[in-house]
Amino acid sequence: MTPKLRISGLKKAFGDKKVLDGVDLEVMTGTAMVVIGGSGTGKSVLLKCILGLITPDAGTIEIDGEDVLKVSRGRARELRRQIGMLFQNGALFDSLPVWENVAFGLLAEKKIKRRDARAKAIEVLAQVGLAANVADLPPSELSGGMQKRVGLARAIASNPKIMFFDEPTTGLDPIMGAVIDGLIVDCVKRLGSTSIAITHDMASAVRIGDNAAMLFEGKIVWTGSAQTLLASDNIIVDQFTHGRRQGPIQMALRK
Amino acid sequence: MKPILDVVAGIGGAVLNALGFVGELSRFAASGLIGVFLPPYYPRMVGRSLMEIGFYSLPVVSLTALFTGMVLALQSYTGFSRFNAESAIASIVVLSVTRELGPVLAGLMVSGRAGAAMAAELGTMRVTDQIDALTTLSTDPMKYLVAPRLLAGIIAMPLLVVIADILGVMGGFLVASLKLGFNPSDYLINTFSNLRIDDVVSGLIKACVFGFIIALMGSFHGYRSRGGAQGVGAATTSAVVSASILILALDYILTQLLFIK
Numbered sequence: 001m002t003p004k005l006r007i008s009g010l011k012k013a014f015g016d017k018k019v020l021d022g023v024d025l026e027v028m029t030g031t032a033m034v035v036i037g038g039s040g041t042g043k044s045v046l047l048k049c050i051l052g053l054i055t056p057d058a059g060t061i062e063i064d065g066e067d068v069l070k071v072s073r074g075r076a077r078e079l080r081r082q083i084g085m086l087f088q089n090g091a092l093f094d095s096l097p098v099w100e101n102v103a104f105g106l107l108a109e110k111k112i113k114r115r116d117a118r119a120k121a122i123e124v125l126a127q128v129g130l131a132a133n134v135a136d137l138p139p140s141e142l143s144g145g146m147q148k149r150v151g152l153a154r155a156i157a158s159n160p161k162i163m164f165f166d167e168p169t170t171g172l173d174p175i176m177g178a179v180i181d182g183l184i185v186d187c188v189k190r191l192g193s194t195s196i197a198i199t200h201d202m203a204s205a206v207r208i209g210d211n212a213a214m215l216f217e218g219k220i221v222w223t224g225s226a227q228t229l230l231a232s233d234n235i236i237v238d239q240f241t242h243g244r245r246q247g248p249i250q251m252a253l254r255k
Numbered sequence: 256m257k258p259i260l261d262v263v264a265g266i267g268g269a270v271l272n273a274l275g276f277v278g279e280l281s282r283f284a285a286s287g288l289i290g291v292f293l294p295p296y297y298p299r300m301v302g303r304s305l306m307e308i309g310f311y312s313l314p315v316v317s318l319t320a321l322f323t324g325m326v327l328a329l330q331s332y333t334g335f336s337r338f339n340a341e342s343a344i345a346s347i348v349v350l351s352v353t354r355e356l357g358p359v360l361a362g363l364m365v366s367g368r369a370g371a372a373m374a375a376e377l378g379t380m381r382v383t384d385q386i387d388a389l390t391t392l393s394t395d396p397m398k399y400l401v402a403p404r405l406l407a408g409i410i411a412m413p414l415l416v417v418i419a420d421i422l423g424v425m426g427g428f429l430v431a432s433l434k435l436g437f438n439p440s441d442y443l444i445n446t447f448s449n450l451r452i453d454d455v456v457s458g459l460i461k462a463c464v465f466g467f468i469i470a471l472m473g474s475f476h477g478y479r480s481r482g483g484a485q486g487v488g489a490a491t492t493s494a495v496v497s498a499s500i501l502i503l504a505l506d507y508i509l510t511q512l513l514f515i516k
Contacts, residue, residue, distance in 0.1 A: 048387070051387070051390070051391055052390065053387050053390060053391075077393070080391075081393055083391065084391075085388070085391040087384045087387070087388055088384070089383060089384060091383060091384035091385050091387065091388040092385075092388075093380075093385055093388070094379075094385075095376075104392050104394075105392040105393060108392055108393045108394045109393050154392075
């Protein structure tokens with residue numbers, strides 16, 4: 001069976017610094033993958049490469065078996081249209097009200113007329129537990145948790161087949177983090193999407209992931225069930241998930 | 256030997272950086288201009304940028320033009336009266352304002368107001384991932400953010416300069432007639448008898464170029480800003496400084512092209 005997303009030998013360096021040094025990762029259709037790793041290990045760079053925001057130096061990124069780095073620009077754009085993205089800080093457009101943020105992708109792809117967009121946005125906002133009265137507010141008037149929900153609503157509005165979540169619970173209290181995780185799981189299941197999340201939050205990783213992968217020194221050093229993250233028998237993963245000061249990750253930092 | 260090589264390497268590095276910067280700016284400008292002509296078009300964004308660059312700059316440009324015209328009349332009078340050439344004041348004011356001071360001062364003012372705002376807005380969008388978010392929502396940021404600003408700059412600046420020209424001449428007229436004792440109708444006759452359409456048109460051509468430069472530098476520096484609040488601040492400063500210098504340099508080049516046969 002062809003994976004929904006297959007990454008092979010992905011490399012990216014900035015100057016002398018090798019951020020990704022041959023990443024291999026497969027995500028099967030309808031499953032949720034969580035990528036964990038320390039700060040600066042290239043998790044966000046990996047996502048940006050898949051999204052087409054950064055061009056990798058080498059490797060392949062296949063969506064449904066098609067290499068987005070080799071097909072024409074138009075085809076790559078089409079393949080990437082299947083992707084919805086929740087940014088770490090929401091990345092809401094602060095010059096637009098909430099409803100325009102949510103309907104932005106639908107309007108850009110001309111899937112909806114402007115006069116119907118507000119009603120559609122309110123419908124999607126309800127799916128992430130937000131009332132219609134937030135639709136006309138500017139994003140700056142929302143709390144961090146509400147901004148995350150609006151970001152999630154924007155990501156799911158066009159029913160993406162692949163969803164990316166960049167540190168979805170960062171900056172939220174544990175309860176709000178759990179609420180966001182719950183919404184993510186609900187949305188992904190309802191849409192039947194394939195998802196990839198990157199996170200530092202182990203509780204969140206276990207809640208939203210079917211599978212997990214550990215990125216370390218530019219490579220995926222471990223993959224397995226997200227449920228086994230806390231007892232992986234891999235010294236790198238164990239050190240990271242338990243937050244131990246001693247171990248290979250610290251040694252790597254001392255180099 | 257090594258110190259000399261270090262100096263040469265330093266100069267070489269600086270030249271390469273400068274060429275890289277020019278190349279990057281040229282590609283950015285070309286990409287933005289292509290976005291102006293090729294669909295999709297974003298009329299709402301053009302309208303918003305017209306308001307930002309044109310309408311909201313109106314008070315500062317109007318006041319600058321009015322006071323410049325007034326000062327010009329006053330200075331010309333004190334200088335020209337030494338040669339009994341006071342009658343040339345009307346011509347001096349109208350030619351100076353329409354050919355030079357209108358477009359240049361409006362350009363500098365708009366650069367300080369709208370160019371800085373543009374760089375700050377795009378810079379903030381860059382450091383908060385909003386520009387990346389546009390790409391993930393099937394929208395080309397160059398077409399959505401940059402092209403409308405370039406188009407609005409090219410449209411708004413000539414309109415501002417027409418108003419600056421009128422107010423500049425009016426400032427001179429007010430000082431000449433109310434303070435310096437000129438006959439108002441004679442002053443107006445002198446003003447318009449020496450004014451040719453070329454004088455106004457050349458100022459408007461300059462305004463189009465300056466509008467493009469202001470929008471380009473504001474967008475360019477904002478779009479490539481990095482590193483949080485400090486990066487956005489640096490982008491804003493660079494946008495205003497580079498636009499102002501380019502306006503003054505291009506003013507000389509355009510004057511040479513338009514007036515020196």
